[in-house]
Amino acid sequence: MSNANRITLTLSLMGVALLLISSGEAFSASVNAKGCIVCHAVRLDRNHSLACTTCHRGNDSTGEKSEAHANLIAQPAHPEAMAATCGPCHPRQVDGIGAASHFTLKNLVNLVRRAFGATTDLQSMVEIPESDSPRDALALADDLLRRRCLRCHLYYKGDDYPAVTHGTGCAACHLEFQNGRLASHAFLAAPGDRQCLSCHYGNRVGFDFHGRFEHDLNVEYRTPYTTKDEHFRPFGVEYHELAADIHQQRGLVCIDCHPGSQLMAAGKPGPSCADCHDADLLDKNLPDRVRKSGPGYIFLAGTERKQHTLPIMTDPAHATHGGKISCQVCHAQWSFADSGKHLLRSDYDEFDQWDRLTTQGSSEVTKLLENNIDFSKNEIIxxxxxKIYFRDRPGVWYKGYGMRRWETIFLEKNEKGEISVVRPLLDYFLSWQDGNGLVHIDSHPSEAGNNGLHRYTPHTTGKAGLFYRQRLENLHFAEAAKENKQGD
Known part of the structure; x- marks a missing residue:
């Protein structure tokens, strides 16, 4: 072998040796590496660029999973942990949120409970009594709230749907979830509509802002018809796409009108249309996002503060009615008008009759029905x-509607002569069937007055159009007929 060949061979062997050594070092480093990010590769935002253990506790000095996860807090933003985790840096926000209605849900809870006989109010949803064997309609309503209605609150991650699953506590609004999973560990200073809609969907306020109206549940009436095979339902039930609110069409998002300062504290008044569209009020006080611009005003929308010229109320109709008519009486384009809400708790293991109602708007109920009407699968009890303490309890809550409509805007005049939009909200009928098929409570109606109609602000704002006067005339005719009937 020539000297040149020997040199070439030697260099080649040295290169291989160096490659093996370097590979061995890299392999050894990956095996012996310590710290959370070895298994959990996350990207943090600048303001939360902290050690993982700052929020999650645990032990980041070991590579052993059991040791690393000792005393781990999996959900540090959860209501039971957020005071200790988020509170040191955000004391004002954490102190304020504890009494906010978005946190306690007490307004909704007490509204429903009083409709079924409650005489005292609760301060928080966590105070709702538990009852496996309801003794009366109120106890049944409590069970309904705990297990079927309250599926979206800060203690719970929400239903198992792609657009609905979210974090708990602070993370419900301030972390991004997509397709049912945490998409980013970077906290959002300003939550977007995606976060709001993870709770405000399915014919709740907010869904209408985007022009969405949930389909009927029965497969026979869910038009346009869809396949019975498994398909993508981001919110659990398909929805009609109607006219979105004019503010949404112009690029505004929920927090433009409902900022954190209002949502995260108790007693903060909500916005009014006049705040931004009444020249007299604007001359006295400018809302946070409104600026004077020449002879008029502009609104700064979204995180980018995009400028929008504010239209000012000039139509003579505004002066004619003297503030006695809410804006949406004329400006709502459509409204949620689901009437006749029938809810049955059944502990009985009979499922075939629900074949056409498997889509229930609850992932838990839908999965159970789809499984149990399939004879090839093992039955689920x-x-x-x-949804508060996460314990399995007997019985399944099924839901159905008498009618689902959007075209009729219901109006009501109160004792002060003020006219506002109302919707069927408390027109519930509750039933309970035990595990032997015995019916204990059969279509017990809500005791709420006014046929369950409740004041509501449709987020479907648009031009008043041609027929707003007809709405008022219909109300006047109804009022006159009511007075005549009372006179008889």
Missing amino acids: PAMKD
Whole structure:
């Protein structure tokens, strides 16, 4: 072998040796590496660029999973942990949120409970009594709230749907979830509509802002018809796409009108249309996002503060009615008008009759029905989780509607002569069937007055159009007929 060949061979062997050594070092480093990011590769935002253990506790000095996860807090933003985790840096926000209605849900809870006989109010949803064997309609309503209605609150991650699953506590609004999973560990200073809609969907305020109206549940009436095979339902039930609110069409988002300062504290008044569109009020006080611009005013929308010229109320109709008519009486384009809400708790293991109602707007109920009407699968016992303490409890809550409509805007005049939009909200009928098929409570109606109609602000704002006067005339005719009937 020539000297040149020997040199070439030697260099080649040295290169291989160096490659093996370097590979061995890299392999050894990956095996012996310590710290959370070895297994959990996350990207943090600038303001939260902290050690993982600052919020999650645990032990980041070991590579052993069991040791690393000792005393781990999996959900540090959860209501039970957020005071200790988020509170040191955000004391004002954490102190304020504890009494906010978005946190306690007490307004909704007490509204429903009083409709079924409650005489005292609760301060928080966590105070709702538990009852496996309801003794009366109120106890049944409590069970309904805990296991079927309250599926979206800060203690719970929400239903198992792609657009609905979210974080708990502070993370419900301030972390990004997509397709049912945490998409980013970077906290959002200003939550977008995606976060709001993870709770405000399915014919709740907010869904209408985007022009969405949930389909009927029965497969026979869910038009346009869809396949019965498994398909993408981001909110659990398909929805009609109607006219979106003019503010949404112009690029505004929920927090432009409902900022954190209002949502995260108790007693903060909500916005009014006049705040931004009444020249007299604007001359006295400018809302946070409104600026004077020449002879008029502009609104700064979204995180980019995009400028929008504010239209000022000039139509003579505004002066004619003297503030006695709410804006949406004329400006709502459509409204949620689901009437006749029938809810049955059944502990009985009979499921075939629900074949056409498997889509229930609850992932838990839908999965149980789809499984149990398939004879090739092992039957799941009829039970649902308590959405506050997460324990399985007997019985499944099924839902159905008498009618689902959007075209009629219901109006009501109160004792002060003020006219506002109302919607069927408390027109519930509750039933309970035990595990032997025995009916204990059969279509017990809500005791709420006014046929369950409740004041509501449709987020479907548009031009008043041609027929707003007809709405008022219909109300006047109804009022006159009511007075004549009372006179008889």
